[in-house]
Amino acid sequence: MxxxxxxxxxxxxxxxxxxxxxxxxxxxxxxxxxxxxxxxxxxxxxxxxxxxxxxxxxxxxxxxxxxxxxxxxxxxxxxxxxxxxxxxxxxxxxxxxxxxxxxxxxxxxxxxxxxxxxxxxxxxxxxxxxxxxxxxxxxxxxxxxxxxxxxxxxxxxxxxxxxxxxxxxxxxxxxxxxxxGRRPPPAVPSAGSGAGSGSSSSSDKSGATMPPAAASAPGRNTPEILSLLEQAEKTLVEGRCDRYYRDFLSPELRRTLSGRSFDALVTACNRSIATRELLIAALRIVRRTTPIFEKGGRRAVYDVEGQGLPYDRYVLERIDGRWFIAE
Structure with missing residues (x-):
């Protein structure tokens, strides 16, 4: 009824x-x-x-x-x-x-x-x-x-x-x-929330005190970012997990990992197709998502809430002119 x-x-x-x-x-x-x-x-x-x-x-x-x-x-x-x-x-x-x-x-x-x-x-x-x-x-x-x-x-x-x-x-x-398929899923909130990221750097906290116009600005993925995402995906598709973590993770992020933790990440990626598929899916989602640029354009934050990923945001950062995966 x-x-x-x-x-x-x-x-x-x-x-x-x-x-x-x-x-x-x-x-x-x-x-x-x-x-x-x-x-x-x-x-x-x-x-x-x-x-x-x-x-x-x-x-x-x-x-x-x-x-x-x-x-x-x-x-x-x-x-x-x-x-x-x-x-x-x-x-x-x-x-x-x-x-x-x-x-x-x-x-x-x-x-x-x-x-x-x-x-x-x-x-x-x-x-x-x-x-x-x-x-x-x-x-x-x-x-x-x-x-x-x-x-x-x-x-x-x-x-x-x-x-x-x-x-x-x-x-x-x-x-x-x-x-x-009578209606699309609701649009996810803007990336400014940063909720559920599971981590936040001290530079994020300092940025939060800046005026909104100076703290962040929406934009499109730059050719350099698209190149990073494409190369990272290709590396994972080829099963080269060691290269993925060494070449595409931010040096700042790698420094926070012990040698044992880093090796565990590489091993899990090598042994599990599901892990590689999840990493690849994240890269593809980020590729079509509009970033919020922070830190004078040196940091790109993506809201990936509701996309099936185990986290709500994805972060890239630019160091010495090159983009890396930061979160």
Missing amino acids: HLSIIKSLLMIAVLMTSVVPVSAESISGSQERAAAELLAAISSGDAQTVAFAVHPAELDRLRIMVVQRLREEAARGESGIRTRLFGDAMLMGDIERLTSVNLFRTIARRLNLQMRTYDKLDGLTAVRDGKFVHVVLKGRQPRDRGRVEVVELVTLVPYGKEWKAAIPLELEAQIDDLIA
């Missing part, structure tokens, strides 16, 4: 006293708590909080469906669905190892998680629909948001003696849109 139809039926049940309440019933305290938990989770915008508010069986259902679709796609030699849901760099094996919660969290980065915040929620009615119960609540917004009360619909599933929310149909529709 489509969401719009369900909403219409529930509103009629609430507003028209002449309707015989065949399937309508009052909302229990546990149902109201489960619905409020989901609405608050979506309002927070945090994918993990939303996942914990959803019934585990619903997350398992989503995971089974997505993985099956990806396997069918891979058998055809295609990758469009995988790229739209997880980004270019996440491999099929990595996706298959994700738990149901982590798979939802990863996909949710490409969804529009929005909901109003409410000071108070009052349950109006509930309608059974097979194993589901659709509950209607009226939410009172905080005073600074106005006096309009908003009606919300939440679908619940039994969870032992309690209740948990089903995956909201709006989110399922957004996932279906991505799978079908």
